[in-house]
Amino acid sequence: MPTLFEKIWQRHVVREESAPNGDGAPTVLYIDLHLLHEVTTPQAFAELRSRGLQVRRTNRCLATIDHSTPTLPADASGNYPYVTDQAREQVETFYRNCADFGIELHGWGSPHRGIVHVIGPELGATQPGMTIVCGDSHTATHGAFGALAFGIGTTEVGHVLASQCLLQSKPATLGIQIEGELGRGVSAKDVILHVIGAIGIDGGTGSVIEYFGSTVRAMDMESRMTLCNMSIECGARAGMVAPDEVTFAYLRGRPMAPAGADWDRAVADWKTLAGDPASAASSTFDRLVKIDASLIQPSVTWGTHPGMVIPITGNVPRRDESPNEDAHEYMHLQGGSPLAGEHVDIVFIGSCTNSRLSDLRSAASIMQNRKVAAGTRMLVVPGSEQVRAAAEKEGLHRIFLAAGAEWREPGCSMCIGMNGDIAQPGELVVSTSNRNFKGRQGRNARTVLASPLTAAACAVAGCVTDPRPMLENGPMMGTRP
């Protein structure tokens, strides 16, 4: 039986891969949805201009500003505190490009502005069976809906703008079967960190991942997005989950989702993507990895790439276990002892991995009636205006502010640090984002990737810590104030 990936791929073939004696062209693949932001598009629009080309399907573009945008509010005269003039100019250039080429932009003031991978699902633009691309490697997030979604470079952004197509060689398939119940205090973030640690930072290179199994079925959509989001961190182009009733329930009634009779037709079609419930297990993957969910602990990274993962209770590997890397030196760690107990300078809750409402609820459940430790700073950055509004309606912002955390405007913020939200040299950041590369959150800043629950617990303790003891005496996850 064909995999979910193969079904979607086949539906989007405009021109088959060339025969061996032909022009050698890879498959020409149709793209249903193109997500655009200010950082990876200016050179593509310039290329269109220089060739006198138009955007082929403006209704298949979804544009917003997120990476270079400040997370502090505008001043009284409406000026945003951009980190540099160049950052401001980049955003202004994007405004001009969208206007010139007829693309609707969710810019400043739009109730739908936010991180591109948060607003696509939120608007219902992300749908099962689609091909979705963006000049951003975390596009895999949208695979949570049973879409084939992957990151592309700027030249390819130009290809999609002009032709609505891409030249793509067919990747291999990697099935990741996750079975069993997650322990208390263990979330989708811990699952994906555990998976990356298990298969390695390039364990998925050349592949598209399909996640399946009872653990994945039991996850809500926001958890599935967290899971798929970090597929690139093991090298995979995309990660996906077959759509089911959870998917349909999330999408129903969203602004860009089909409505009325179109909705019924769409759901009937989406159900054929998944096939019967056992389809994933009976599909033929090029490679299959099995994960026992009951063994997964709250997990953190200790080193300088997302494959360097340990359970929160574990020891940092000894130095001689990773000879070709200088992770210990960069992270100021000796190895052979726990990471728990290391002083934490900053806690960052946000990014396309963990900035949705359920993530904020999770962090707030720890922060309620507690304080951020002296000597530690905590930034909470909602993923979108919609997330912010929903969180404020529930009063989550008041919990964070009362705890001494900062409640910021939506954006990518400290995940990539392009907007000036960075740590100082040597500072340790416990971050719910997706990358702990050297310098990612500021030059010589040290990043520990963690779940919102773990990150919040670290803010309270002022050091790297297991969140579970705080759960025992505190409110349950998802508790509303």
Add this chain to the structure above:
Amino acid sequence: MSTTGDTKAAGIIQSRTLNLPFDNIDTDQIIPAQFLTTTEREGLGRFCFFHWRFNPDGSSKAEHPLMHHVPAEQQVLVAGPNFGCGSSREHAPWALMDLGFRAVISSRFADIFRNNSIKNGLLPVVMEQTVMEFLLAHPNHPVRIDIAAGKLEVSGLGTFSFPLDPFAAYCLAQGIDQLDFLLRQETDIARYENASSPQSP
């Protein structure tokens, strides 16, 4: 880009190597995010491996091999496995090329980086472990790359094949790039759009 990236890859690269003997060199190292607010693609070489080449006060790290890079003579970068992992930023190949590199040799490349490189005429050359070990043990080594033939000649070791890209060769012969090729598929694209009424967002 309109002077097709594919043509730049044509011909022979006869050069010495520059070694970066590290695994998993990610694109945040190749060009840090702080330099991505540009709207241009040119001139990014000065930011390439910025944190590796310069101290926080802006002074040079004189001891780093990249500070002794002679662009005219060292056009081939040799690096550990999984080169170019992480962010999809095409600024990475733009920066490497602006610094003077025309090819990168590694045992494994990250997918998006490899795609971006090919489109810009930066040649990713995949070599097996024995060749990598030799190259990494011999810095500043003379090599010759015949792009059309898919051959890497390593002085003192031998000649090794790498997979040819027949589509790049086709585009080169036609004097087009990938976007030109896609635009020529208009009939098929229109037929696809009409026939399958693809899903609208």
